[in-house]
Amino acid sequence: MSTLPLSPQVLAILSMLIEQRSGLHYGPEDRDLLAEKLSTRALDAGFDSLLDYYYYLRYDPKGPEALDSLVDALLVHETYFFREQQALEGLVDGLLVPEVKAGRKPRVWCAACATGEEPLTLAMLLDSRGVLGDVSILATDLSLRALERAQAGEHNLRSMRSLPPGVLGRWLDVVDGRPRVRPDLMARVEWRQLNLVNTPGYPEPGSCDAVLCRNVLIYFQDDTARRVVEGITRVLRPGGHLVVGTSESLMRFGTALHCEERRGSFFYRKAGP
Numbered sequence: 001m002s003t004l005p006l007s008p009q010v011l012a013i014l015s016m017l018i019e020q021r022s023g024l025h026y027g028p029e030d031r032d033l034l035a036e037k038l039s040t041r042a043l044d045a046g047f048d049s050l051l052d053y054y055y056y057l058r059y060d061p062k063g064p065e066a067l068d069s070l071v072d073a074l075l076v077h078e079t080y081f082f083r084e085q086q087a088l089e090g091l092v093d094g095l096l097v098p099e100v101k102a103g104r105k106p107r108v109w110c111a112a113c114a115t116g117e118e119p120l121t122l123a124m125l126l127d128s129r130g131v132l133g134d135v136s137i138l139a140t141d142l143s144l145r146a147l148e149r150a151q152a153g154e155h156n157l158r159s160m161r162s163l164p165p166g167v168l169g170r171w172l173d174v175v176d177g178r179p180r181v182r183p184d185l186m187a188r189v190e191w192r193q194l195n196l197v198n199t200p201g202y203p204e205p206g207s208c209d210a211v212l213c214r215n216v217l218i219y220f221q222d223d224t225a226r227r228v229v230e231g232i233t234r235v236l237r238p239g240g241h242l243v244v245g246t247s248e249s250l251m252r253f254g255t256a257l258h259c260e261e262r263r264g265s266f267f268y269r270k271a272g273p
Contacts, residue, residue: 238272
């Protein structure tokens with residue numbers, strides 16, 4: 001399939017449209033990559049000009065639905081079970097288990113969960129500590145397609161590449177060549193579509209003890225990332241924690257959250273008791 005011409009001007013307006021909808025940022029250095037991805041969608045929709053495709057996305061009554069479909073195709077759904085396991089174990093043992101032992105029922109929000117391997121890993125760790133029924137897990141993503149796969153338990157074999165011993169046969173089985181998570185484990189997760197750019201749609205202020213937003217902020221410009229972090233901070237209860245990816249840092253945003261290191265992973269705590 002051919003790649004349609006993408007001028008700097010059309011790149012600017014298309015990338016702005018995409019960023020406003022999803023937070024994903026594409027700069028001039030991404031021109032070739034974006035031109036290829038956009039061309040596929042434009043040609044499939046019957047357009048031989050990316051400017052015409054932009055006008056369709058921007059002004060046609062069917063444009064919003066087509067834009068959502070485009071964004072879904074652009075989203076990075078790279079995830080796997082037990083990714084950056086130390087951070088998850090630090091959260092479980094350092095915050096969630098002590099909360100349960102203190103008689104509370106903590107709530108965790110896994111933001112941008114893609115096909116669900118992260119919240120399901122969290123559920124496995126909680127189950128191994130005997131507290132799965134005492135912790136509420138909310139998993140959200142912008143992509144309905146990814147969420148549908150998560151709820152259907154549709155994972156690929158690559159998602160098993162970091163499995164520790166003892167997981168297979170206990171929480172996870174391979175059925176017809178595909179990983180299948182135990183149904184009762186999946187039922188402990190509440191799945192919901194949510195756009196991180198739309199901060200008014202976040203969970204209730206002060207409703208979460210922890211938020212996992214890992215390997216997401218790297219795709220946002222600083223002002224978008226700052227807005228997302230501020231929204232997450234409102235969602236956290238006093239003393240609650242935000243966990244980001246090992247390659248991410250919030251320090252340049254001047255966040256009100258206090259950075260703590262646990263087991264080699266960074267946790268950002270909201271001030272409070």
